[in-house]
Amino acid sequence: MILRLVRAAPLLATLAATGWALSTNPLAAPLVERGATDLILTLEHRVRRTATAPWIEAELAAAVASEDVDRAAMLIDLARDLERDIDLSAAEAMIAAREGWLASAGDCAACMADIAACPTLAHLASCAVPFEMSPLGDANALRRAGVAWASGAEVDRLDAGLALVGLAATGAVLVTGGTSVTVKAGAGLLRTARRMGSLTPSLARHLTIPVRWSAVPAYLRGAAPLDTVTDMARLSVATAIAADMGRVREATSTAEALRLARLVDTPTDAARLARVAEAMGPRTGRTLAVLGKGRAFRATLRLSRAAAGTLALAWLCMVQIGAILAARLGAAVLRALTPAPRAMPGARAATPALGPAGPRPRR
Structure with missing residues (x-):
């Protein structure tokens, strides 16, 4: 019995440690956020491993x-930073042809008329964004909504609702001491992204703010609170997304944030995009272009030490149990395959028969 307990001691100890680890419930949230430095190193390593010379070419x-x-310029910078030996002449010639003065002037005019027609991030930032994110852009959005309502057409509730929030925030800047500037910038960024087609349908559903049009005039006059105009719970969700996209804008640029908005489907996506942007800064766009949304967002998480230790203990238990079962099964098979010893024909017993007082005397 003592020998059996000694043999079972490692397995019993491992089972006890695994039971204690599971009692702390480490697998309820096995993934945790990576640290800033760890995230930077992880993303840079994955980009360097993926962006080979044939891939970039x-x-x-x-x-x-x-x-x-924009993509050609990004790939040129990536090839130079990673020191990939690639012929860049065709891409550089194409970029130089599009940067001519007359071409830029025509593109800028088209960009101001229709933000979705902006050919580059530079045009978007210099021509369309200043107008769209200003109070004039919000007023223009409300004008479009009013024309659609008067003609019986469908009103873009997302565009109009964000425009109302932007105008209200503009008027509240002095009252709040400037804190409404963040709300104005976030609402303007999201409304601009909506116009240029960068918002996914899923994100648009999260950002759709119901508006009670009858209460809007009183609210703009300051005679009614905001909760009489819209649903505050929906507004809080939109505000959180706007805050995360504001972090993306601060880490990269307004134009880059508008382009990256097309990768966001949920509030969680917005938070992860903000983490990647804060880690990579101006290299955020190319990081996502190389790795894709899924790999880049998964890199923001890692397995917690508690979860990793628990999984290692569980694996060790299975290995020990498997070793014990394999040893017993092997012994059973060996016994079944080993033939039993047989007595030779005519062999006599080696042990002499004993009488009551010992062996019989010879005659």
Whole structure:
């Protein structure tokens, strides 16, 4: 019995440690946020491993074929930073042709008329964004909503609702001591992204703010609180998303944040995009272009030490139980395959028969 207990001691100790670890419930939240430094190193390593010379060359050829100036410029910078030996002449010639003065002037005019027609991030930032994120842009959005309502057409509730929030925040800046500037910037950024088609349908549902149009005039006059105009719970969700997109804008740029908005489907996506942007800064766009949304967002999380230790203990238990079962099964198979010893024919017993007082005397 003592020998059996000694043999079972390692397994019993491992089972006890696993039971204690599971009692702390480490698998309820097995993933935790990576630290800032760890996230930077992880993303840079994955980008360097993925962006090989053939990969960049193929992507650059596709960008030149589609005349995507922003992507071509990003890939050129990436090739130079990673010291990839690639012919960049065709992409550089395409970019130089699009940066001519007359071409830029025409593109800027088209960009101001329709933000979705902006060909590059530079045009978006210099031509469309200043107007769209100003009170004039909010008023223009309300004008569009009014024209649609008067003609019986469908009103873009998302665009109009964010415009109302932006105008209200503009008027409240002096009252709040400037804190409403964040609300104004976030609402303007999201409304601009909506107009340029960067918002996914899922994110648009999270940002759709119901508006009670009859209460709008009183609210703008300061005679009614905000909760009489819209649903405060829906507004808080939109505000959280706007805050995360504001972090993206601060880490990159307004134009880059508008382009990256197309990767956001949920409030969680917005928070993870903000973490990637704060880690990578101006390199956020190319990091997501190389790794994709899924790999980049998953890099923001890691397995917690408690969860990793618990999984290791569980694996060790299975290995020990498997070793014990394998040893017993092997012994059973060996016994079954080993033939039993057989007595030789005519063999006599080696032990002499004993009488009452010992062996019989010889005659």
